[in-house]
Amino acid sequence: METERNEFDIRMPLITYSGKKALVCVNEEVVTYPAMEGTVERTAYIYDTLWVYCDTNDEESVRKSLVRELEKSIKEYDVSDHVNEFTLAGKKMWLSKEMRVGLMNSINIEKSTQKTDTVLWFEGINYTIPIDVALYMLAQLELYALSCYNVTQQHLSEVSGLSTLEELINYDYTRGYPSKLVFNLD
Numbered sequence: 001m002e003t004e005r006n007e008f009d010i011r012m013p014l015i016t017y018s019g020k021k022a023l024v025c026v027n028e029e030v031v032t033y034p035a036m037e038g039t040v041e042r043t044a045y046i047y048d049t050l051w052v053y054c055d056t057n058d059e060e061s062v063r064k065s066l067v068r069e070l071e072k073s074i075k076e077y078d079v080s081d082h083v084n085e086f087t088l089a090g091k092k093m094w095l096s097k098e099m100r101v102g103l104m105n106s107i108n109i110e111k112s113t114q115k116t117d118t119v120l121w122f123e124g125i126n127y128t129i130p131i132d133v134a135l136y137m138l139a140q141l142e143l144y145a146l147s148c149y150n151v152t153q154q155h156l157s158e159v160s161g162l163s164t165l166e167e168l169i170n171y172d173y174t175r176g177y178p179s180k181l182v183f184n185l186d
Helices: 059-078 097-112 131-160 165-170
Strands: 004-008 015-018 021-033 042-053 086-088 091-093 117-122 125-130
Touching: 004 021, 021 059, 021 165, 042 059, 042 165, 059 131, 059 165, 086 131, 097 117, 097 131, 117 131, 125 131
Parallel strands: none
Antiparallel strands: 004 042, 015 021, 021 042, 086 091, 117 125
């Protein structure tokens, strides 16, 4: 959900309807431009603006649409490389839940046969890693993924409880995620 910063010559209402869409204007900033050669002093109103679809021309319909848009943005962020990424030996990558579980099982089987190293493949590159290190990395990755999941669910829960358009538009769904993991193979 991206807002735009727009300037108007008049003070804008919170919501302006146009058919099945509404322009929401929040975070007003008043700017006075001084008179310069050939111009007069002028006042402008700057807002964070967002167009949203609404079923009816009332604030509750706009609020519900904003909640849906924000939930969509949170879910998209959750599956993006802003969250789903770690670094192994300088290479950015991600392993799905199924891949993490499969690797954990396979590497534990290798460990039970007294192997000391395992080989992980990613995009055609193989990484030879001591088994205990690989298991530790997978455990850390699983804890990271769980933490990210919890943050996403917390955002979804918080958004459903927001009541004002300002709160919804100003909500930062990128906050609270843990730092991405970095694994070096030295």
